[in-house]
Amino acid sequence: MSACSRSPDRMTLRIVFPSLCRPASRDANAIQIDRMCESFVQAGHTVVLTAIGARLQRGQGYKTITLPWPSRRLRNRLMLSITRLFLWRTRPDLLFTRSPLLALSGLHYRAQIVLELHSLPAPGTKAQAALRRLLQENHLRRIVTISQALADDLLAEYGPPHHGCDIVVAHDGAVAGPRPGPAESHGGSLKVGYFGHLYPGKGMETIAALAPLLPEIYFEVYGGTGEDIARWRGTCSEQINLTLHGHIPHAEVAAKMAACDVLIAPYAAQVSHVGGGDIGRWMSPLKLFEYMAAERPVVTSDLPVLREVVSDGETALLCPPGDTAAYATALRRLAADTELRVRIGSAGRDLLETEYTWEKRARRVLEGIVELSDQ
Structure with missing residues (x-):
């Protein structure tokens, strides 16, 4: 018998x-x-x-249990032990994780497992x-x-999963807040924004090359580590039309994006990320969806994985x-074309609302799982 509770119009998991991620990072x-x-909770489920x-220093609607940050050598073992203990005590309906190692914990407690992959293991x-x-x-349901691209490479390297497990492609998403409306005038100059890390391949190399070619355009760069910001400020010290603002709280990002005329993500063919390695073939960059939510035209790289979305x-x-x-x-x-800016920005926002909100993503990744849990 399932532990799910049934209401007339929905079931709760x-x-x-x-997770091995630091929530406040x-x-x-x-x-x-x-x-x-948050989206699972909004769909009526309970989440720990x-x-x-x-x-996080705010109420999320879900319960968070955190442990002190140990050495990297110990964190996997510690989280594995805690996960097993928590599964034993609570007997949840579903274990949802991005770690294959942590997913194995669910096998001992007969929980259904959904594993989300952002890359293939080394x-x-x-x-x-x-x-x-x-x-x-058999307990791996999805x-x-x-x-x-990641789904295709998963099948090519590992073969198909067992008969009762399916593969669902779910790109990342963004919050579809109120439409920001037209960008403010900047005295006739275009304001181009970049948001995100400055790791190799993310695009700062291209932005630094663009600034001297386009002195009439202002480039506003938000994000980056202190070390990366200092390095690029030194490299671009003579470019008065390029400003590196450094990190801003994520709560301020949407307003800063809306203050730009164009948003840029000039990825290289190979893209580094916080954990190292190349994610350019498989990535679903969060900034792309947040750019679309801002209702501003996006200029980005012609990569097959990005053509899956735009x-x-x-x-x-x-x-x-x-x-x-x-x-x-x-x-x-x-x-030179205000109408084009408005058209592409509006089309991107429409696409986000139709396909790529977090609520739609949560429904997509759990579709069918709720029904299985109630059987």
Whole structure:
């Protein structure tokens, strides 16, 4: 008998979400996990997030159990023990996690498991071995991948999962708050915004090359570590049309994006991230969806994984990765055509509302799971 509670119009799952992420960190991973937990709660489910480090300093609608941040060598073992203990005490309906190692915990307690993958485990690691085992276990009900490219590579490397497990592609999302309306006038100059880390491949290299080519355009860069900001400020010290603002709280990001005329994400073909390695083939960048939510035209790289979401000339302008001239042409085109800016920005916002809100993502990743739990 399921532990789910049934109401006339919906069923409720008790979800445990074990994570190796720090909830209060600046990383996109922490934001994504927080939004998913909130969206599960808004859908009527109860959620407990177990994580490492300080908890968020606001009410999230879900319960958070955090542990002190230990050494990297100990954190996996510690979280695995805590997850097993919590599963034993609560017997939840669903274990939802992004870690194959933590997902294995659910096998001992007959919980249904949904595993969300943002990349494939490195060869020869415990995570790879855990994933291979999970794919054959009946309690694994679903694998969620953040892109079709990742789903395709998963099947190519590991083969199909067992008969009762499916693969669902669910790109990231954004909050669809009130539409911000037209951008304010900037005295005739275009204001181009970039938001996010400054790791290699994220696009700062292209922005630094664009600034001297387009002195009539202002580039506003938000985010980055202290070390990266200092390095780029030194490199771009003579560019008066480029400002590196550093980190701002995520709660302020939407307003800063809305203050721009254009939002840029000039990814390279290979993209580094906080954990190291290349994510360019599989990524579903949070900033892309937040850019669309801001209702501003997006200029980004013509990568197959980004074409899964946006279309050139309709919901974004796409440029070859690393092609500074192509990016300059796209920005000049937008600077000269207000109607084009409005059309692409509005189309991107419409697409977000139709397909890519966090609420829609939460429903997509749990669709069918609720019904299975009630059987």
